[in-house]
Amino acid sequence: MASLDNLKPLSSLTLVDRVELRIKDYIKENRLTVGDAIPKEMEFAEALGVSRTVVREALLRLRAIGMVDSKKHRGMVLTQPDLIANLGKVLDSNMLSKDTLKEIFELRLILEMGMADFLFARITDTDFEALERIVAEEQTQNQDATVFAMELEVAFHGTLYGISKNETLYRFQDMLLPVFRYVHETMLPDLYPYDYSGDAFVSHADLLDLLKKGDPEKFRQGMRRHLEPHFERVLQTFDK
């Protein structure tokens, strides 16, 4: 364990905030990493000249965001914080402002538009099969092209994100999905029924085709048209 020497007593009145920051600094300065033990509550308290209660609160905060955990016989140990899980704790709360909700909706459209290059670089035969199954199922279900099969919609796009082989991206969009749905259903009334059977509309089957025979640029053009109903509504409803 690294020395406590470079932890100096806090000069002004202590707050849990300041102790939290000092502990984080301590971790950085000593280049501690995942698995390393950190000093005991009491040691921090003595080095910083604050009460154990204050240190305890600060450590609880770090624990709440998954930076430390207590292990038997080892005390507090640094853990790998989970970026996306931390985001989820807040997204889950249903307390985001309307602006943030709207921005998250847009963010998901942006991700969908931006990932084409990674799809083409990393798609596998298994991925193609998965997409084909979804498209086949859609075609048996939807005699009427205007029926919006939400489950298959989510499955198709979720599979696309998976093809990027970027776990952070996948979990991020997955976490944004409930917000996306919420905004879609409550904040963005259909301005008019969109013609899903029109010539301009790009279906999932068309996107799959582009993935097979096209390139990232053609795929982006197709995806943009596929997402047109969303873009149209978001730019009309939010920006007007």
Added chain:
Amino acid sequence: MASLDNLKPLSSLTLVDRVELRIKDYIKENRLTVGDAIPKEMEFAEALGVSRTVVREALLRLRAIGMVDSKKHRGMVLTQPDLIANLGKVLDSNMLSKDTLKEIFELRLILEMGMADFLFARITDTDFEALERIVAEEQTQNQDATVFAMELEVAFHGTLYGISKNETLYRFQDMLLPVFRYVHETMLPDLYPYDYSGDAFVSHADLLDLLKKGDPEKFRQGMRRHLEPHFERVLQTFDK
């Protein structure tokens, strides 16, 4: 304040985790929102049949993620959690795995590729002026086109994100920026010097031109070529 009636004592042994979840449920079930007060520590403790210490720890966790705060004379009050600030607490920690770092690098490329429609829908005269100033400064500085002026690079792309008028996107990418730089500088060695003066390369001035005279599709094509050195390195280094 809502009633505590629907909080039933926990049947099995209590953990702070479970109390935390119960409190979150309570908030949701009673449709409490930002600014609403929540019951006192002692009230939760009694309703749930656990010690005040356990409730206290659970509440500290919610405070750590910005869901509640204590106000004078009002006790604990629900606050608007800050999505991006929460992410930052973890990103700041320098403890992300190599895989996550690489995925964050890709994520930023994806955002950059995906936001074109919002730029065209929302760009203002002031935005154009800001971009023009940056491009003009670049042209006086760089006699040699291969010089990579990191500051202006960051300014140009940061301004682009700002043009989206999506605060969540802006702060998100801004927070990812140090990780992007870190990966760029340490994990992605230059495979070969990229020819920034070549015909195929799209400069910031070219991108600005596309914003003025082009459309989202042309801009995406330009941006893709502008980001080619990054894409090439990321797909070669990571995927090989």
